[in-house]
Amino acid sequence: MAVSERSVFITKTGAIAATVGSAVGLGNIWRFPYEAGIHGGGAFLMCYLLFIFILGLPVLCAEFIMGKGTRSNIFSAYNKLSPGKNWKFLGFLGILASLMILSFYSVVAGWTIEYSIGSICNNLDFSSAETGHNQFNELTTGWRPLVWTIIFLFCNFFILIGGVTKGIERASNILMPLLFLLLLAFCIHSMTMPGFGEGMTYLFAPDFSQITPSVLLGALGQAFFSLSLGLGCMMTYASYFNNKSNLGQTALTTAMLDSLVAILAGVIIFPAVFSFGLTPEAGPTLVFEVLPNIFHQLPAGMLWSTLFFILLFLASLTSTVSMSEISISYFCEVKKLSRFKATLISSAIALIGGILCALSFGAMSDFTIFGKTIFNLFDYVSSNILLPVGGFFCSIFVGWFVSRKFINTQMQGDKKSISGFTPVLVFFLRWICPSAIFLVFLNSLGII
Numbered sequence: 001m002a003v004s005e006r007s008v009f010i011t012k013t014g015a016i017a018a019t020v021g022s023a024v025g026l027g028n029i030w031r032f033p034y035e036a037g038i039h040g041g042g043a044f045l046m047c048y049l050l051f052i053f054i055l056g057l058p059v060l061c062a063e064f065i066m067g068k069g070t071r072s073n074i075f076s077a078y079n080k081l082s083p084g085k086n087w088k089f090l091g092f093l094g095i096l097a098s099l100m101i102l103s104f105y106s107v108v109a110g111w112t113i114e115y116s117i118g119s120i121c122n123n124l125d126f127s128s129a130e131t132g133h134n135q136f137n138e139l140t141t142g143w144r145p146l147v148w149t150i151i152f153l154f155c156n157f158f159i160l161i162g163g164v165t166k167g168i169e170r171a172s173n174i175l176m177p178l179l180f181l182l183l184l185a186f187c188i189h190s191m192t193m194p195g196f197g198e199g200m201t202y203l204f205a206p207d208f209s210q211i212t213p214s215v216l217l218g219a220l221g222q223a224f225f226s227l228s229l230g231l232g233c234m235m236t237y238a239s240y241f242n243n244k245s246n247l248g249q250t251a252l253t254t255a256m257l258d259s260l261v262a263i264l265a266g267v268i269i270f271p272a273v274f275s276f277g278l279t280p281e282a283g284p285t286l287v288f289e290v291l292p293n294i295f296h297q298l299p300a301g302m303l304w305s306t307l308f309f310i311l312l313f314l315a316s317l318t319s320t321v322s323m324s325e326i327s328i329s330y331f332c333e334v335k336k337l338s339r340f341k342a343t344l345i346s347s348a349i350a351l352i353g354g355i356l357c358a359l360s361f362g363a364m365s366d367f368t369i370f371g372k373t374i375f376n377l378f379d380y381v382s383s384n385i386l387l388p389v390g391g392f393f394c395s396i397f398v399g400w401f402v403s404r405k406f407i408n409t410q411m412q413g414d415k416k417s418i419s420g421f422t423p424v425l426v427f428f429l430r431w432i433c434p435s436a437i438f439l440v441f442l443n444s445l446g447i448i
Ligand code: PHE
Pocket: 022, 023, 024, 025, 026, 027, 028, 101, 225, 226, 227, 228, 229, 231, 233, 319, 320, 322, 323
């Protein structure tokens, strides 16, 4: 697509809704509680929030500036803004990360289809924590997850070949507020649970002695994953913003809503974990084992369950659509393929990765690399390594190599005044973000 033909999100709120749609997804509702659960709760939440606002927010602005200013995919954005070609590797890193994430994400999104259909047909037995656990194992081993992963990727494919503006914008506008309301309702219910106090203490009372290198790295990865940062996703989305979009406001709204949804998910999950006598350290299966127990207790439980899993499925779609856009825009704009071919290639790669990840819970559960199943490896490498590395270079690039005038123009939106925010942003991008990410890496390697 030539620059002039690029589609644009029609309205300002449409752009915000689509960005929030990309950020809010399984990362908040599935990944945040499981990461918080394996990393000690409150200590993790504190580091995560700190990273969202101190590192995530500036890097989000940096990606927005590059995308809106160049109206290009991640490859061309770096090329246009720097004379040399040395930054090209970041484009490949972004594509690699996006395809890895798409692979394991589709498996989890496949579970949401399984649970939606199970709820509609009233087939799920969650009368006790133990039956719930067995049911989860039954549903996620064998051939079923493969089928759901494939179906999910098909849905993703069909939305993607339809283009950017219409579908995503319209769907995000309606679905995200609905999901938010549903989460609020579950939070209120969570207050009535016997384990509410214990759950709240676990989530909100940080035990500083729990802050280990792995907690810091996990929180850093979660912050980047949750904000869809470090792989050029927000850059690509910002390339579809119209000129009047206010980047600072969009970034702040996204970061606040995104962390709020993660906190709400925590407030729903942890009281239930303690009420049902489960342990927070269950890992990726946590939410799928705990939530249905809550639904089971509610009047008209299957109805709530159906509604919740369908919305979660749709929230996953708005996220996978955004991550797929990275490789698609590359194939279309750099390799000059048709949108259909580009989408087909990206989906085919994700399908292979998705099948491997789905099998990690069944036939390939014993196959490990560095002690991790393929699912866990894809999750760990992409979120905890590739995304922070991408964010590190993006912040150095915008902080040191992009002119202040360019940054100012992009940040201004429809306001004519020069934003006083720019010098602070540049300071963070030059110094704070790169050094903090670097220190977390050194720390996790045991060097400091
Ligand atoms: N932020 C999304 C979520 O929280 C996941 C995502 C990661 C989307 C990277 C796009 C790119 O679910």
